[in-house]
Amino acid sequence: MADGETIALTEGGKVHWLCLPYMDGPSVFSGLLGGRGRFHVGPVGVNSPTAQRNIADALAIETEWRTPEGGRLTVTDALVRTPHGARQTLVRLIKCTGGEVRAGAVLEPDFDYGRETAQWEVHLREGQRIEGVARARSHDGIELRVTTDLDDPVEFERGQVKAARTLSEGDGAYIAITWGDHQPPQSYTEAESLVKDTIDYWRDRIASGRVPDHPFGADMARSALFLMGLCHRSGSIAAAGTTSLPETPGGIRNWDYRFVWGRDGAMSAIALHRLGFTEVADSLVKFFANLPEEDVQIMYGLNGRTRLTEEILDHLRGYEGAGPVRIGNGAFDQVQNDIWGQLLELIYQTQRDKQTAETWRLVVRLADGALKAWGTRDRGFWEVRGEPQHFTSSQLYLWVALDRGSRLAAIRGDREKAREWAKTAEEIRKAILDGVREDGVFTAVPGRDALDASCLLIPTLRLLPPDDWRVRATVHAVAEGLAHKGGLLRYDTNEFGDGLPGEEMAFVITSFWLVQGYVAIGELTLAEELYHRTVAYTGSLGLLAEEVDPDTGRHWGNTPQAFSHLGLIDAALALINAGVQVVGR
CATH class of the missing domain: 1.50.10.10 (Glycosyltransferase)
Known part of the structure; x- marks a missing residue:
């Protein structure tokens, strides 16, 4: 994934490499190099996806999961990019495509190449949307915000955000992190629109x-x-x-x-x-x-x-x-x-x-x-x-x-x-x-x-x-x-x-x-x-x-x-x- 300012790498449902605010800046997820930092999304209790692919003609990734009970889940990841530039947002869309799935997320940033643990504050609980903020003392004082409708429950503790929700076929959810001046997505519909805009942007570029x-x-x-x-x-x-x-x-x-x-x-x-x-x-x-x-x-x-x-x-x-x-x-x-x-x-x-x-x-x-x-x-x-x-x-x-x-x-x-x-x-x-x-x-x-x-x-x-x-x-x-x-x-x-x-x-x-x-x-x-x-x-x-x-x-x-x-x-x-x-x- 890329947005013209940085890139993110994901494997097995985990974003394990992301540097902010730019690609040559300090990492906030250092799992790729043996650090704690990670951002995992997938079915609770299932460790490995069944497939991972690039979305055609776009810098966005789709990961598919199956549960032992027959549930199916698709996670679509994108660093949001539009013709107007980077939105400084990483969106992870979660969609149940079959059966029933307990979808979960674990967000554990480690600022400045793992030298600083995130300290989260809950800023908003509104309907199905939760927002939290972590500010780095080092790492140029960068501020990371998370928004999600995985609300059953959401826990902020020991540098982690843990969220989960049970989804039935056709249900969708999202979790997003934002940095910089842009507002985070306020709903699944908005998050879905940002991912679509990103895919369209890259397809227009290649065309x-x-x-x-x-x-x-x-x-x-x-x-x-x-x-x-x-x-x-x-x-x-x-x-x-x-x-x-x-x-x-x-x-x-x-x-x-x-x-x-x-x-x-x-x-x-x-x-x-x-x-x-x-x-x-x-x-x-x-x-x-x-x-x-x-x-x-x-x-x-x-x-x-x-x-x-x-x-x-x-x-x-x-x-x-x-x-x-x-x-x-x-x-x-x-x-x-x-x-x-x-x-x-x-x-x-x-x-x-x-x-x-x-x-x-x-x-x-x-x-x-x-x-x-x-x-x-x-x-x-x-x-x-x-x-x-x-x-x-x-x-x-x-x-x-x-x-x-x-x-x-x-x-x-x-x-x-x-x-x-x-x-x-x-x-x-x-x-x-x-x-x-x-x-x-x-x-x-x-x-x-x-x-x-x-x-x-x-x-x-x-x-x-x-x-x-x-x-x-x-x-x-x-x-x-x-x-x-x-x-x-x-x-x-x-x-x-x-x-x-x-x-x-x-x-x-x-x-x-x-x-x-x-x-x-x-x-x-x-x-x-x-x-x-x-x-x-x-x-x-x-x-x-x-x-x-x-x-x-x-x-x-x-x-x-x-x-x-x-x-x-x-x-x-x-x-x-x-x-x-x-x-x-």
Whole structure:
């Protein structure tokens, strides 16, 4: 669920992840990471639902339950969103669809990542509607209000709200929490209307684009919705909706991805732009253009916050006990030289025919930043925590920065800038090509043998044409050297030297890059097979995390992951543009 300000995750009838007031703010339900915070709705005494699904073309969830006595219950969840913006309300609609069911709810927020227990006050008991309020002393003083007509009885005690009511077939009830300035729903009818408005909003959004009428269209539409759900009202786009979900069993590689990276955001906006959702790129470019004219960071808070100091929360044990739980991200002040090219590729792909003075100032900042960065070491596309290197991917994006900058300058009529940037772009291109291995394979660092899946982007970014022999050599080398149980690693941790212990699972976006690589060299059968194999990991809800264990299909890393969903869109479009029509999973 998403509303343009935050997201909520639910499993087994429990909302166990919600951060307020924004996605990168403190959690009020930390159950996902081992905390107490939860918001459970379902039949009393029944622990597991029979089914959970996304409502078609919407960011809302439906959960079905059956009781041992034959009763049936459906719970529909939505973070309320309308064309006017977020309503800062989470609604849970409860409907008895058969027999008789004792429906219950347990609401137990734990403010500030579980560091503060809620203290409830009953403010209103009016007919069938109950309202209570909990105010946080920490957590920026946020106030949480609950309203419900589950009134038989409602109990406020020890940080919890417990409510229940017996429903017969056709009966409905609701429970909602609200924060901010909006009024909570006053009745089941109003709550139902808010959920309908939310579903209509997302369906209108997806209908406003140009998702291809193709068997891959449903995959792309679902991924587009998840990317839109990661979009913040400021124009920024979060890299993922969670923090510290482990990338491997036992943890260690647990990171906070609830921020906007220039890299992830730009690639997400370009993917959505290709599907006709042009307003996302417009908003993201404006977000970066409006940031203070200081050194460009690789990531920011969703409202432009610059200090993202990393902290470990020892009181949370982590997902399934796999800590540590981190908030903030210590890579925020890293040097990553691909940032210049990522943002200039975004501007070139989405704004070149509508450059404003504001956009042009950003172009100049970025291209001049790339000029200064050329020849320096950095932490690379994968923001390693080892020693800085001259990464091929960083050089590739420095070339992109100055090539696209030169083209944008030419469009604007600034011949001097166009010549200056084009000259250095050609110098960088020559250096990249000179660094290729004798067998034509581009590696992570010129002169070394470690492979890097980001080199698959060379034909996509048009450094070389798809029919160049070095493209074919690199695609095959990466496909063989980084193969992992039918998926693809981003690099071999034993060879790459990323400064961290442990190994990783198959990276989802790199599998989609390999799909595009296969398309580029004409291996369409391999491309389609890999696409279907990777899309199969989405499961019933269509979600993709950062990584996956191909043996089990289990997701690893933060979710929903923008990288993974934009990768799906790009791979599907590559197959469609190559003429792939027949689908066989």
